[in-house]
Amino acid sequence: MRVAMEAAQLDALVLRLPENVLLLSGFWPMIGAAFLVFPLSGESVCIIPDCYRNEALSALRSTEPIFFPYGLTDSPPPNDAVRKIASSLTNASSWRKIGYEADFEAIAPSWNSAESLVPAGATVSLLRSAFSSAEITDVSGLLKKQRRTKTDFEISRLEIASEISAIGLEAFQNAVDVGKTGVELAAEVEHQVMVRGTGYRGAVRVRAYAQVTVGTEETAVAYRPNIISTKRQMQPGEIALLELGLVADGFWADRTRVRIAGKPSEAQRDFFAGVVHAQEAAIAKIRPGVAASEVDQAARSAIRSAGYGSFFPHITGHGLGFGYHESSPILGPQSQDVLEVGMLTSVEPGIYDRSFGGMRIEDDVLVTSTGARVLGPYQKSLV
Structure with missing residues (x-):
């Protein structure tokens, strides 16, 4: 994936579809509330609702988890919590081109298939706010191409x-x-x-x-x-x-x-x-x-x-x-x-x-x- 990112001049991927978080972290999120930040160099980070801590820790590979409160009466709005964590990541301020999933018209259901969260306008706003100096670009084609052959x-x-x-x-x-x-x-x-x-x-x-x-x-x-x-x-x-x-x-x-x-x-x-x-x-x-x-x-x-x-x-x-x-x-x-x-x-x-x-x-x-x-x-x- 990093070879493909380098060819596309991408500094990082920020992914939230469970199928793509699984692809690059080993963790299959429950509903799509987790965000994977996968940089061209350095350790990847998965920003995860704290209520899924046990499942994440047993599955993550080569990825650092960062947990945030979710679904409780005193929890902040999820996107606000993710935005704050993402913008504070090491080297995030130097990223110039960040990829996300804009064009997955068909998606695999998450574990709770009764309700799934998907990247849409709110996700784009979150990314533009967290990485204000970076270009936000669709990498759906790149992801699909890399998924064709399995490890x-x-x-x-x-x-x-x-x-x-x-x-x-x-x-x-x-x-x-x-x-x-x-x-x-x-x-x-x-x-x-x-x-x-x-x-x-x-x-x-x-x-x-x-x-x-x-x-x-x-x-x-x-x-x-x-x-x-x-x-x-x-x-x-x-x-x-x-x-x-x-x-x-x-x-x-x-x-x-x-x-x-x-x-x-x-x-x-x-x-x-x-x-x-x-x-x-x-x-x-x-x-x-x-x-x-x-x-x-x-x-x-x-x-x-x-x-x-x-x-x-x-x-x-x-x-x-x-x-x-x-x-x-x-x-x-x-x-x-x-x-x-x-x-x-x-x-x-x-x-x-x-x-x-x-x-x-x-x-x-x-x-x-x-x-x-x-x-x-x-x-x-x-x-």
């Missing part, structure tokens, strides 16, 4: 998230049955992830975001980025499709599986085999230096060969890690991305037909020096 530490945390996601896949697999609703299936997945995932390999804060569609009409449009779980009961031979986002201490996994209530038909088996073959063809194509569009083409060609070419309307995959979806790499026909060691991407081909329903298989795949590695591998089966 060994980050990969180890992403492995944990993917392994926990397999708990959700197992819960879904075991729960699908005639009479079950999408709402019930989604609730069971989220329940098992929180109960069994919390504490898994040291994970402290674990949450699942499960969406389950059931039946022909619902699964036929499950290519949409967001699907709605309903109280429609499954009938014998119907498809259930799980879309699962999961976060473990700020690191994300994204998985999909499908199941049949009862016995699948031969047509369903063929449909499913086409999806699995397409995913395996795409994963086999992944290695450093390969164009992301070629990976997409491998999946698309497999689906065309199976006779379902017109039923695959979305891209093959997207980046992830510090968020549920990240902007790079994109495995799509128009993508200009080239794969690099350390990139993490979903691989999720699907086939959707209004007269038949929809199926998709999704796993998270790491680009390694020798090819591809699926994180948290889990079986692919209809029953």
